[in-house]
Amino acid sequence: xxxxxxxxxxxxxxxxxxxxxxxxxxxxxxxxxxxLIGPNGAGKTTFFNCLTGVYTPTSGDINIIPPGKxxxxxxxxxxxxxxxxxxxxxxxxxxxxxxxxxxxxxxxxRHAVTKANIFNAIINGKSTREEEQKIIHDSxxxxxxxxxxxxxxxxxxxxxxxxxxxxxxxxxxxxxxxxLLLDEPAAGMNPQExxxxxxxxxxxxxxxxLSILLIEHDMHLVMNLSDRCYVMDYGKxxxxxxxxxxxxxxxxxxxxxGEDF
Amino acid sequence: MMNRVEILKKSAINAVIGILLTFPxxxxxxxxxxxxxxxxxxxxxxxxxxxxxxxxxxxxxxxRQNSGSTFKFNESKLGLKYHSIMSKPGVTKSVLGSAVxxxxxxxxxxxxxxxxxITSALIYIILGLGLNIVVGLGGLLNLGYAAFFGVGAYTYAxxxxxxxxxxxLALPLGGIASALFGAIVGLPVxxxxxxxxxxxxxxxxxxxxxxxxxxxxxTRGASGIANIxxxxxxxxxxxxxxxxxxxxxxxxxxVIIIIFIVWRxxxxxxxxxxxxxxxxxxxxxxxxxDLTQSKMTLFIISSAIAGVAGVLFAxxxxxxxxxxxxxxxxxxxxxxxxxGGKGSVRGVILGALILILLPEYLRAFQQYRMLIFGxxxxxxxxxxxxxxxxxxxxxxxxxxxxxxx
Numbered sequence: 151x152x153x154x155x156x157x158x159x160x161x162x163x164x165x166x167x168x169x170x171x172x173x174x175x176x177x178x179x180x181x182x183x184x185x186l187i188g189p190n191g192a193g194k195t196t197f198f199n200c201l202t203g204v205y206t207p208t209s210g211d212i213n214i215i216p217p218g219k220x221x222x223x224x225x226x227x228x229x230x231x232x233x234x235x236x237x238x239x240x241x242x243x244x245x246x247x248x249x250x251x252x253x254x255x256x257x258x259x260r261h262a263v264t265k266a267n268i269f270n271a272i273i274n275g276k277s278t279r280e281e282e283q284k285i286i287h288d289s290x291x292x293x294x295x296x297x298x299x300x301x302x303x304x305x306x307x308x309x310x311x312x313x314x315x316x317x318x319x320x321x322x323x324x325x326x327x328x329x330l331l332l333d334e335p336a337a338g339m340n341p342q343e344x345x346x347x348x349x350x351x352x353x354x355x356x357x358x359x360l361s362i363l364l365i366e367h368d369m370h371l372v373m374n375l376s377d378r379c380y381v382m383d384y385g386k387x388x389x390x391x392x393x394x395x396x397x398x399x400x401x402x403x404x405x406x407x408g409e410d411f
Numbered sequence: 412m413m414n415r416v417e418i419l420k421k422s423a424i425n426a427v428i429g430i431l432l433t434f435p436x437x438x439x440x441x442x443x444x445x446x447x448x449x450x451x452x453x454x455x456x457x458x459x460x461x462x463x464x465x466x467x468x469x470x471x472x473x474x475r476q477n478s479g480s481t482f483k484f485n486e487s488k489l490g491l492k493y494h495s496i497m498s499k500p501g502v503t504k505s506v507l508g509s510a511v512x513x514x515x516x517x518x519x520x521x522x523x524x525x526x527x528x529i530t531s532a533l534i535y536i537i538l539g540l541g542l543n544i545v546v547g548l549g550g551l552l553n554l555g556y557a558a559f560f561g562v563g564a565y566t567y568a569x570x571x572x573x574x575x576x577x578x579x580l581a582l583p584l585g586g587i588a589s590a591l592f593g594a595i596v597g598l599p600v601x602x603x604x605x606x607x608x609x610x611x612x613x614x615x616x617x618x619x620x621x622x623x624x625x626x627x628x629x630t631r632g633a634s635g636i637a638n639i640x641x642x643x644x645x646x647x648x649x650x651x652x653x654x655x656x657x658x659x660x661x662x663x664x665x666v667i668i669i670i671f672i673v674w675r676x677x678x679x680x681x682x683x684x685x686x687x688x689x690x691x692x693x694x695x696x697x698x699x700x701d702l703t704q705s706k707m708t709l710f711i712i713s714s715a716i717a718g719v720a721g722v723l724f725a726x727x728x729x730x731x732x733x734x735x736x737x738x739x740x741x742x743x744x745x746x747x748x749x750x751g752g753k754g755s756v757r758g759v760i761l762g763a764l765i766l767i768l769l770p771e772y773l774r775a776f777q778q779y780r781m782l783i784f785g786x787x788x789x790x791x792x793x794x795x796x797x798x799x800x801x802x803x804x805x806x807x808x809x810x811x812x813x814x815x816x
Contacts, residue, residue, distance in 0.1 A: 241693075246691070246694070250804055254807075261699050264680055
């Protein structure tokens with residue numbers, strides 16, 4: 151299969167005696183939305199943290215395949231290196247730079263694709279000034295795309311909750327990823343906000359030619375968005391397939407709702 | 412919201428409690444030699460009045476804060492007037508120009524004593540700006556900053572004693588030595604976060620001081636190094652008055668250069684990444700920022716600035732010993748940053764001026780200095796945790812777009 155952008159084989163993450171992620175294999179295909187679902191504590195976020203370099207997995211392989219390039223084994227790479235490879239993530243419990251402005255939050259995202267170092271900053275030559283202007287301009291364009299540009303100079307902490315979630319996505323987009331990892335993007339949103347989020351994600355995916363891996367609890371969002379679905383429970387993969395097949399899979403229903411249903 | 416009478420009632424209760432609590436030490440005075448007890452009843456009234464007044468303003472301020480009406484300079488009458496004057500064309504330039512002129516003229520119109528004190532304050536401004544990079548921008552608490560200051564000062568003193576190195580060569584060398592020391596300390600230390608980082612830097616600071624106190628050959632131990640030459644002007648040495656003025660002017664120039672460097676750094680790609688690191692290190696790392704590299708850069712730059720300040724300090728005082736670089740010194744510099752406003756250049760300048768100049772001019776209250784400092788810090792932390800001049804983020808204007816301000 152040449153159209154994979156991410157290939158994970160037999161990933162194991164062990165904390166002492168606890169196997170938080172146990173023998174999970176998962177593929178993400180180009181220009182598809184892959185969903186990873188599962189009950190609370192199933193190990194989904196731990197899985198994400200292994201992927202993005204926050205944890206070093208105990209064993210297994212993580213291969214990142216940038217479009218048109220050779221696969222790169224990403225086990226144990228530091229988070230900033232993983233981002234440079236073209237993976238960007240959002241966080242389940244919002245982690246914005248609270249006391250920076252909305253625009254600055256996105257500008258930080260441009261860090262990975264710009265160069266100016268400390269000496270450039272002090273001398274502030276022509277190329278540095280131009281780069282800075284470009285950072286501001288590009289960041290503003292990204293904000294515009296997500297309808298956040300009216301908040302540009304507000305502190306991130308002053309944004310309404312839904313907008314904060316969007317800003318996390320904007321910030322991730324600014325790193326120019328080919329694979330976007332969304333950790334519960336709809337958590338805490340009301341049904342209207344969720345519907346509008348579905349539209350936004352689809353739009354961004356088309357415009358930036360993104361592949362997306364998302365963790366979600368909201369079944370409505372998963373059913374509407376995802377092309378492929380993986381289900382985790384107690385650290386193990388218990389099912390995979392199309393969203394419809396998953397919804398009717400007895401093993402999945404049992405994991406979510408218990409034996410009697 | 413409480414009215415004045417209620418606040419007064421509360422304050423009166425506080426005053427009574429205050430009188431009762433301090434009764435044994437303020438009112439009763441025991442003379443053990445004559446075996447006499449003096450009852451200083453008037454102290455009761457004094458304590459009561461002081462507690463009543465402080466308590467009244469304290470509660471009133473807290474009430475105001477709770478009801479959300481904090482003092483905002485830009486919206487106050489004075490602030491509006493200030494902005495309307497400053498926005499007139501040419502005013503900013505002439506104000507800045509005359510300020511610079513005044514600063515340059517100070518040593519020629521005041522006494523050498525005043526000049527010397529202000530030079531001290533300028534050295535602390537440099538130190539404050541240096542520490543501010545680490546604490547204010549990067550959010551890394553460094554409690555051993557005086558050690559880097561010391562490394563700079565000792566670099567000049569030792570190089571001069573052994574090789575006759577002059578001030579102007581020592582100035583960059585002191586910075587470099589201190590930066591190297593920062594790199595060596597930073598490598599192990601910067602793996603830690605928060606409280607642990609504070610404790611370890613405190614330890615390193617003390618280690619450095621104890622080392623200088625005990626290595627007799629290199630640093631002459633606790634007796635220190637004397638006869639450090641003052642800076643020369645192209646080989647020309649000044650007399651006492653001349654050199655005091657000259658060092659003052661060098662200090663002013665260094666402060667201006669460092670403010671310039673800090674401003675440039677703050678609003679750059681690298682400076683932004685430092686602030687992001689302060690706000691959330693995990694998110695920062697996942698935005699493609701190398702935390703180790705960022706922290707090292709921060710630490711090294713801040714150390715270099717302290718080193719430069721150290722060389723200046725050694726040249727000004729012509730004598731240094733380990734007692735100038737104790738933990739107290741580190742805490743003092745930290746107070747300057749916290750009181751003035753973390754991350755704010757103007758704040759740090761104001762903080763240094765307040766904390767260094769006030770004690771000099773209030774010599775009469777010397778005994779109460781620490782008491783006043785402590786009280787000042789408590790009041791600040793309660794009512795204005797961001798410092799006197801709080802740091803504001805830069806507002807970016809986007810061409811062709813209406814701003815929402």
